[in-house]
Amino acid sequence: MTRRFASPPLYIQGPNLLPQCGAFLKRVGTCLAVIADATVEAIIREPLEQAAEESDLKLFFLRFNGECERGEVERLVSLCEGVDAVVGAGGGRAIDTAKLVGDCLGIPTISCPTLASTDAPVSRIAVINRPDGSVEEIRLLAHSPSLVLVDSQIIAGAPLRYLVAGMGDAMATWFEARACWHARGRTPFGETPTWAGISLARQCWENLRRHAREALSQAKRGVVGEALETVIETNILLSSLGFENGGLALAHAIHNGLTQIPSTYGALHGEKVAYGLLVQCVAEEAEETEEVLTLLLDLGLPVTLEDLGLKRNEDFLHRLVNHVFEKEANKLANEPVRLSPEGLLDALLSADALGRAAKGRGG
Numbered sequence: 001m002t003r004r005f006a007s008p009p010l011y012i013q014g015p016n017l018l019p020q021c022g023a024f025l026k027r028v029g030t031c032l033a034v035i036a037d038a039t040v041e042a043i044i045r046e047p048l049e050q051a052a053e054e055s056d057l058k059l060f061f062l063r064f065n066g067e068c069e070r071g072e073v074e075r076l077v078s079l080c081e082g083v084d085a086v087v088g089a090g091g092g093r094a095i096d097t098a099k100l101v102g103d104c105l106g107i108p109t110i111s112c113p114t115l116a117s118t119d120a121p122v123s124r125i126a127v128i129n130r131p132d133g134s135v136e137e138i139r140l141l142a143h144s145p146s147l148v149l150v151d152s153q154i155i156a157g158a159p160l161r162y163l164v165a166g167m168g169d170a171m172a173t174w175f176e177a178r179a180c181w182h183a184r185g186r187t188p189f190g191e192t193p194t195w196a197g198i199s200l201a202r203q204c205w206e207n208l209r210r211h212a213r214e215a216l217s218q219a220k221r222g223v224v225g226e227a228l229e230t231v232i233e234t235n236i237l238l239s240s241l242g243f244e245n246g247g248l249a250l251a252h253a254i255h256n257g258l259t260q261i262p263s264t265y266g267a268l269h270g271e272k273v274a275y276g277l278l279v280q281c282v283a284e285e286a287e288e289t290e291e292v293l294t295l296l297l298d299l300g301l302p303v304t305l306e307d308l309g310l311k312r313n314e315d316f317l318h319r320l321v322n323h324v325f326e327k328e329a330n331k332l333a334n335e336p337v338r339l340s341p342e343g344l345l346d347a348l349l350s351a352d353a354l355g356r357a358a359k360g361r362g363g
Ligand SMILES: [Zn+2]
Pocket: 119, 169, 252, 269, 273
């Protein structure tokens, strides 16, 4: 069975990185389209133009409409004639859109995240949504982004909720890769997990249990300290390499089930994954369950169905369980415990009960 490790060739992170990134951009392309919405463009335009001027690059700014959907990708592709690389700037949707545009045109992409909320900047997977925001397709792309530029000063200035959601997503990385390893499962690319992948995944959990609280405190104070830099790297780089090369399991299966329920549309990716992680821990009877629960609570991540905007309604829980068993068989197969629909329903309710009890104790 093949094992393969894939990653972007270059990842750079640091405060005030963008104005100095011209030489790195130039390695990838000299005529670049930058895809960003109006808010993000206001943040990154000036530093990127400074970098372009110093390195003699041409930049075109293309306004992103806010949703990564087929029509938007086609529209942007039609505007990219003569461009030799595409920069995606902002959150996961803008970056995934840029990756799809680059893939369509057969040219490299550059990720320039302004949030540390998802794995999109490093990943070679793109999530295509319908215009209403529900998931239409999860596309596996041929290549990882060619360059990832993470300006930690910009990330530190973003709303805290995104950083925290990214921690929820990154916390799950180790537990899912470990499950996949023990189940002799497959990565999202259908390959055997690598030692490299599982090692990076383990480091996600180690970094977060040690540094997540301090990083959040630094972000609240606007300090780009060592803990915050560590968590930014964990959320964006380690988590992505860990899941792509280590595998996904129940936490993301639950996430994908939750995305089918309109009342959870307000929850961020990492918030849904966080609850999925709690369910996975309960289902596996993981020895870290209590520590995971405490960290989720301390960070303000969802630990109950109500936190996700859901009622304890058996109907919807049955739909969620059915979705997981019908559509997420590959992730269920990455669990070392064999789950029945009744067992999963029990785990969903037990995780909710644990979360409610812990909240009761805390306040
Ligand atoms: Zn994720």
